[in-house]
Amino acid sequence: MKFNTMTILGTQWGDEGKGKVVHFLSRDADYIVRYQGGNNAGHTIVINGSEHILHLIPSGILERKRCVIGNGVVVDPAALYDEVALLRRKRFDVRGRLFISERAHVILPYHKFLDAVKESSQKIGTTQKGIGPCYGDKYSRSGIRMCDYLERDTFAELIDRNLAEKGPVIERFGDLAALRRRMLAERDRYARFLQPFVCDTTRLLIGAIEQGKKVIFESAQGTLLDVDFGTYPYVTSSNPITGGVSVGTGVPPWYIAKTVGIVKAYTTRVGEGPFPTELASPLQEQLREAGREFGATTGRPRRCGWFDAVVVRHSIRVNGITELVLTKLDCLRGISPLKLCVAYRYGSHTTLTDFPASRKVQRTVQPVYIETPGFTEQIRGITRYRDLPASIKRYITLIEKHCGARITVISLGRDRNETIFK
Ligand code: IMP
DSSP: OOOOEEEEEESSSSOSSHHHHHHHHGGGOSEEEEOSBOTTOOEEEEETTEEEEESSSOGGGGGTOEEEEOTTBEEOHHHHHHHHHHHHHTTOOOTTTEEEETTOEEOOHHHHHHHHHHHHHHOOOOOSSSHHHHHHHHHTTOOOBHHHHHSHHHHHHHHHHHHHHHHHHHHHHSOHHHHHHHHHHHHHHHHHHHGGGEEOHHHHHHHHHHTTOOEEEEEEEEGGGOTTTSSTTSSOSSOOSTHHHHHHHOOOGGGOOEEEEEEESSEEEOSSSOOTTBOOTTHHHHHHHHTTOBOTTTOOBOEEEOEEHHHHHHHHHHHTOOEEEEEOGGGGTTOOSEEEEEEEEETTTEEEOSOOOOHHHHHHOEEEEEEEOOOOSOOTTOOSGGGSOHHHHHHHHHHHHHHTSOEEEEEOSSBTTSEEEO
16 A cells, blocks of 8 residues: 655755645645754745744644654643743644654753753754753653653652752752752643543554555655764754654555655855765855754754765665755855855775765764855746756756756745745
């Protein structure tokens, strides 16, 4: 049986413009599902000129679709509460349309606190939302899940155990007893709010897929931030790759029919870590301004660089990507020539065509570029592929050739209508 399902994920370091793509591909979908990450993500969606930023709830909520937060997501109840309140103010009611896995792990204040403590020595450039420490607890088997959070006595017992374990570190920075009181009081308030949304989302999704419903799985971060396949340790603590869908939702791997990769026409990353094609100023600033490259969650300026086909080929391989959606092409206007990295040089004799695992190699490789003429024409507003200037078509063809996948959709602006189906 062929299921009506797809994964949509970022092929670079995140911020590829997934929000817009998921939003328009979800028009005829029944369910939109998050399977990893937490409120470290930020999807900016523009509808009729008005901007919406969502961190936890899939952007399909704006299309009044059913949205699922899977067991692989880590949920900060306070952040979710604020997001639901914001949506209500904008007249998007989530009642009966938001489902949260009873197995999803909960981010608690001490996770955020420990994130900040670790960041002061490790310097990953995290979003400081408590993501790493929460996943750390999950895998060391001391995590607190939604179903535990909803049971007051279970929750009280588990936080006492966890605070005893983490107490010495937390006490160096704050008052443990006050933190415990605050967490118990917050739990009472948020548990009432969360209760109607929490359920067995695996059962819900498998049932929907078997009935032929269209289900979209949406990644939060890009493949190069994947804890296994990214630029470790400068990664997030979960698996945005398509393999993460099954563990993060309980839906069997063979229920996922295809994987669409979102790729930005250039490269960006936030936070620390290797970035072989990073630009020097002033081109870096020019691209940042043109692409409004500032973090949706933290407001930090994103680092900007040339398109890197080595990175995207790596993503295509580990995700089994069948088609690409190219975004933010319009932001390259006025930059000429355009460069594409097709391989890396390591030392004086080695050429690498695969993304390396070694942190030393990642840090020291030199990009091998090809060049192609840029464009000065205004391309926003163009809706047919054949109307694009020849230099842009050449750039697109080079990306397809060096990445080894077809580009089926091209995004030329932030609004949903600024899209070409190739
Ligand atoms: P964490 O996920 O907050 O632990 O941060 C780990 C790394 O992932 C840092 O470099 C963050 O900047 C990066 N990161 C996390 N979420 C996003 C995102 O949504 N877009 C881009 N980078 C992200």
